[in-house]
Amino acid sequence: MTIAVRSASAPAGGNMTGADALAAALQRHGVREVFGQSIPSALFLAAPHYGIRQIGYRTENAGAAMADAFARISGRVGVVAAQNGPAATLLVPGLAEALKASIPVVAIVQDVHRRFTDKNAFQELDHFALFSGVAKWVRRIGDPARIDDYVDMAFAAAASGRPGPAVLLVPLDILDERAEIDAVAPRRAASLGTYPLDRTVADPARVAEAAALIAGAKRPVVIAGGGVHSSGASAELAALQALGLPVGTTVMGKGAVDETHPLSLGVVGYFMAPRGRSSHLRAVITEADVVVLVGNRANQNGTDSWSLYPRNARYVHVDVDGAEIGRNYEALRLAGDAKLTLAALTQALGASGLPGSQDRRAALEGEIADARVRHGEDMARLVDRDAVPIRPERIMAEIDAVLTPDAIAVADASYASIWIANFLTARRAGQRFLTPRGIAGLGWGLPFALGAKVAKPEAPVICVTGDGGFGHVWSELETARRMKLPVVVVVLNNQILGYQKHAELSLFGNFTDVCDFEAVDHAAIARACGCAGVRVEHPGDLAGALQAALAADGLTVIDVVTDQRAYPPITSFEGKDALAY
Numbered sequence: 001m002t003i004a005v006r007s008a009s010a011p012a013g014g015n016m017t018g019a020d021a022l023a024a025a026l027q028r029h030g031v032r033e034v035f036g037q038s039i040p041s042a043l044f045l046a047a048p049h050y051g052i053r054q055i056g057y058r059t060e061n062a063g064a065a066m067a068d069a070f071a072r073i074s075g076r077v078g079v080v081a082a083q084n085g086p087a088a089t090l091l092v093p094g095l096a097e098a099l100k101a102s103i104p105v106v107a108i109v110q111d112v113h114r115r116f117t118d119k120n121a122f123q124e125l126d127h128f129a130l131f132s133g134v135a136k137w138v139r140r141i142g143d144p145a146r147i148d149d150y151v152d153m154a155f156a157a158a159a160s161g162r163p164g165p166a167v168l169l170v171p172l173d174i175l176d177e178r179a180e181i182d183a184v185a186p187r188r189a190a191s192l193g194t195y196p197l198d199r200t201v202a203d204p205a206r207v208a209e210a211a212a213l214i215a216g217a218k219r220p221v222v223i224a225g226g227g228v229h230s231s232g233a234s235a236e237l238a239a240l241q242a243l244g245l246p247v248g249t250t251v252m253g254k255g256a257v258d259e260t261h262p263l264s265l266g267v268v269g270y271f272m273a274p275r276g277r278s279s280h281l282r283a284v285i286t287e288a289d290v291v292v293l294v295g296n297r298a299n300q301n302g303t304d305s306w307s308l309y310p311r312n313a314r315y316v317h318v319d320v321d322g323a324e325i326g327r328n329y330e331a332l333r334l335a336g337d338a339k340l341t342l343a344a345l346t347q348a349l350g351a352s353g354l355p356g357s358q359d360r361r362a363a364l365e366g367e368i369a370d371a372r373v374r375h376g377e378d379m380a381r382l383v384d385r386d387a388v389p390i391r392p393e394r395i396m397a398e399i400d401a402v403l404t405p406d407a408i409a410v411a412d413a414s415y416a417s418i419w420i421a422n423f424l425t426a427r428r429a430g431q432r433f434l435t436p437r438g439i440a441g442l443g444w445g446l447p448f449a450l451g452a453k454v455a456k457p458e459a460p461v462i463c464v465t466g467d468g469g470f471g472h473v474w475s476e477l478e479t480a481r482r483m484k485l486p487v488v489v490v491v492l493n494n495q496i497l498g499y500q501k502h503a504e505l506s507l508f509g510n511f512t513d514v515c516d517f518e519a520v521d522h523a524a525i526a527r528a529c530g531c532a533g534v535r536v537e538h539p540g541d542l543a544g545a546l547q548a549a550l551a552a553d554g555l556t557v558i559d560v561v562t563d564q565r566a567y568p569p570i571t572s573f574e575g576k577d578a579l580a581y
Helices: 018-028 041-050 060-074 092-101 127-131 144-159 172-176 204-215 227-231 234-242 279-286 338-352 361-382 392-402 415-423 445-455 476-482 498-508 522-528 539-551
Strands: 033-035 053-055 078-082 105-111 137-140 165-171 220-224 247-249 264-267 290-294 314-319 332-335 408-411 461-466 488-493 532-536 556-561
Touching (some): 018 144, 018 172, 033 060, 060 078, 105 172, 127 165, 137 144, 165 172, 220 234, 220 279, 227 338, 234 338, 247 279, 314 338, 392 488, 415 461, 445 461, 522 532, 539 556
Parallel strands (some): 078 105, 220 247, 220 290
């Protein structure tokens, strides 16, 4: 635990307002950035005195996404602030994503003056009802003397157990009131701003049982989810893989292992159709006799609508949330933090060995290597990488060529996440690929990229988004310029809502009118906002545009005119003649 030291310019003793107390409490938890607009004004005026920088978003929905991505990359609790009423309502989508993806975010929401509660004050709203479905914890501070208590509760709720959002409602007058707060007297000293806050390990007896089950398996497989990243368990997962276990990941788990490792399967799920990197490895999953799930929700997309994982296999499930274990696949329960529990499991397996699977390791590595070769042959046969309009596969190949192991790749929802999952390569265990797969809403690509850049300013950040998703958040280009956040944004400009149009064609043989857009020059929009904007219409121009953008000291939008008929390797699209339009 650490004790924060206030700036010499901060108010002291009886002159300390509620805003000062709140800022001091945030400082104590290691908060150095708060994503917010002007309100709560009193907090943001006090914050610089406590070493806290305001990252001023343009819209609250983008601000919540920035705080989410910041938490994913930094390992610290993200903090976002907003005004009551309509501003608060715009936090809901971002907090819903964080809740489903298990990301700790503290939202500080200004509320109406305590004397005006339930009198129809300006923009008054029932915030408890508003946030009840998208947060782990919602409370209102009623006494400025309790600010420290409530801030600690919010951070503990967000970062402990299964992480998620906590909402702290702060009445306007609480921030302005000069309370009886002795700033120099001993007070709370805990620092709760990192996660996981409390690491737990699964029952040793169950770990031993799981080790015996895996050791006796003939075709075991591990499927890692986003919980591995949240736990910081990539090294422990790599050690388990080194014993001879093949490892696949979900989209959120991408990068949990080095995808160039001879026992790495890549991302598995509902896009293992032809052209998918793992398309020739489906049997490794479907024929497994033991499946080890780690930080994995076993959700619809990750399991190809629950058709991919074998019915007759035995399951071992490692998760910090005991309620997730066995939700969709009855499993041997290893309830605990992934880092500690994987370490214990690897130690147990190291003692017993893997006699059941070790004797087929060479054959399995050969099977995976052959699948990678066959995927390359598929790509050469099925995709014209020199085509105009440009194929997304060519765009991904050019990005992959400049992606370093320290780079952060960010995707918007929908097709962008699938293109990144399939066609970019994790070159080290722990490399980060950010995708909004909690509830997968459009528009989070750019704000995710900005939040990631705030968390790790030295890392190159490349964002891939469709024109549909980018249309939600054009305004945040100005945020990037003002806050000096140089990221690269690649817009797949195909003038359609791609997933929507192709899904409708696949299901109904027709599509609704709103799927098609008018032409938009996103590079011109970027330039109008004072950022760099480049329009690319020929594949040979991609490499130079990417290299120049990565070397720039500001945000660059690369608007790529993309083939609208191109769709990712989604299993449910196979054999659908309506897609050949």
